[in-house]
Amino acid sequence: MKYRYIFVLLVLMTNLVSAQEDESVFIKKIFDNALTNQQAYHNLEYLCTNAPGRLLGTENSLAALEYMKQYFEKTGADSVFLQEFRTPAWKCDSSSVFILPASGKAIRLHSDALGPSPSTPAEGIMAEVIEVKSLAEVEKLGKEVISGKIVFFNRKWDPTFVRTFEGYGDAVDQRAHGPEKAAEYGAIAAIVRSVTNSQDYFPHTGSTRFNDQKIPAIAISTLDADLLSETLIQEPKTRVNVFVKAEDIPETTTFNLIAEIKGNEKPEEIIVIGSHIDAWFNTAGAHDDGAGVVMTSDVLRLFRELNIKNKRTIRIVIYMDEELYQSGGKAYLNYVKEKAEKQYLALESDGGAFTPSMFTVDAQIQVVERISRFQKYLEPYGIDKIKAGWGGVDIGPLKEINVPLMSYGTDSQRYFDMHHSANDTFDKINLRELQLGIGCITSIIYLIDKYGIE
């Protein structure tokens, strides 16, 4: 009896070990395909080259959706459709910042308006500049000093944060809330140092929040911010001209793009993977987030080519408008609620196509633990951690209906050199780093579907 027990145990263990081995072999197949296929890379080249500046409401944003729609159709999705919704939008035609020294020639800085900055008059806004390093400093200086001036937010990125997303989190309040704060204290425009650790001439734009009171708001490159700061030390009364030509669009029609492979056992349980196709007006949006679009979309190709029989429905959602008003994610939640669909899990990729490093999971601890058990299969490919953490902006609204969220994380050192700037171009994409990302995302979705997260 005792021996029989041990025998049964041994058989069970052998099955377990060989199941694990089989799974490793299959995961290797996924990566072999990912590392030898360049479809996603070519898709990204198309988006960057033929449809840069894919901001909500632009022709390029629609061209990009159309391209991806055709890609899904020819790759064999069971269904592909556009989810229409209406939302406010904004567009920027042009902008400039000039330093106007008391003596000498005007100096044009490298600048891009923040979204949704209002326009200046055609001749721009000309005024003295107050340099500050924080929102608190605006409060401290008070209305008497700030009123009628251009406020220049110039606190540098702190390079001692090892994870650059922490550095970004520490620095971004100047861009996100600086102009609002300056307006509150009577400023007539705001200039913001680009939120990057990079020393270069690329202005990095991004979204800024306003109360009722809006003032023109514009980012300048870090090297130009240093120049402006030095100029103000030499000549504190130096005036600057800020010009923005932009337009609020009260409402426009736009779309999320949805493509599916139906599940074989539980088609009503939907695993959502996706990323955002919009990109600021000044950029090709290669890492942010064309890369996410083509990596998550490639999961469909891989499932088809490897003939994976998914239990649940795998749905790729290409979100519009992560950048400006985050309307795509909200619209998708509305869609899901209307249809009363069950979203089994949602995964987002919005950290660029760098070497894989981790998945983070925003869910109940048991779910985090269950998913982290898949880590062993992905360690050979660079996934050193699967842990509790950030989900994503586009999938964030799904929290309302308790969907477990996940984010694909990459080596972050280079991301903010390019983020929201004209530096975020296709040549910054490394083929292998993109391919490894595709392998990681496909593998985790395959494992989640096969073994479940309960």
Place this chain on the structure above:
Amino acid sequence: MKYRYIFVLLVLMTNLVSAQEDESVFIKKIFDNALTNQQAYHNLEYLCTNAPGRLLGTENSLAALEYMKQYFEKTGADSVFLQEFRTPAWKCDSSSVFILPASGKAIRLHSDALGPSPSTPAEGIMAEVIEVKSLAEVEKLGKEVISGKIVFFNRKWDPTFVRTFEGYGDAVDQRAHGPEKAAEYGAIAAIVRSVTNSQDYFPHTGSTRFNDQKIPAIAISTLDADLLSETLIQEPKTRVNVFVKAEDIPETTTFNLIAEIKGNEKPEEIIVIGSHIDAWFNTAGAHDDGAGVVMTSDVLRLFRELNIKNKRTIRIVIYMDEELYQSGGKAYLNYVKEKAEKQYLALESDGGAFTPSMFTVDAQIQVVERISRFQKYLEPYGIDKIKAGWGGVDIGPLKEINVPLMSYGTDSQRYFDMHHSANDTFDKINLRELQLGIGCITSIIYLIDKYGIE
């Protein structure tokens, strides 16, 4: 008694915990310095811009040594000196490969001679081409087919290797031993597909080994290799012209550069850290291995600025000639043996300045285990592994006298896109990735010196 015992244990544990905390605080100081200082970055810019193509025996190799010598002197090394030695050398003046179609114009390919290729006659070598995928195929085809021909080694890099150094190891035999094998079978020249996964027009050179019989040997870019291969399918009798103007130099005088901070307690025990300053004639040598030079050299600056009182002598060795004959490492071993010095440990950095990933240790298992206990301090900065593995080419000879060897390992995905080619330029260096490397190398050396490896 029992309680007193527990009390003592608690005090001991508290001390232990706080020692660990203190150490983490100090490691953070090292990184704070590394992440805010750009001296190494500027040193690398100098090397790449003012002294590219630093091959053994060139003026630029000496200019690079002189620059680093001055850097060490002004950074406060206790001693700085050049270790002179004599060794054979080789130089390449120019080279070319032309496809000569039966009809139509000659097509010039992107090529660079392998070192130490002999010269061709001034008019080049013109012959039919035999494409092979392996050394074994040369043997199989035999002298009758190979004799009098140009052999074209065109096996592609296998992209399914996740670690690119494994991909390199799998592919490099064509370059390292292909021409030798071709010569053995009577070939009159050898063309080698560049050893890279990158699809581009950069020829990647490197060293090739010869027996007595030498034939001109040259690398062409991967895209040109594809073109040549397609051409041969269309017109198998297509002839190619290979031209090389190069020169063997029987003996030359060159140097390793040595800089030290004397130890305070055990100055006779020497911790050696270093990398190689030479770079192929066709490249700025930014990642290979200017990056290693400036990162390891920066340890000296950090020890001085943070006022670290090292027990042992910290010696930075900048090796000449890793690329061609590996003569610098051998010369350094000779120096150590002559002086009967004790080398406590040797660390090399020759994997580029990418995001940190690991240290590998080539030593007795107890030493590996001892060093791997420092991993916890470096995990926040990207060092996920300290494990048994590769030491380095330059420090390799020290194995003869049983020196524990270590290598600094980085994310390897991009390395071979640039390796040994004109693509390995300063703009491919990411400031933060370089700075993180400096922090990691300085920290591990600090810990090894402070706590020992026994």
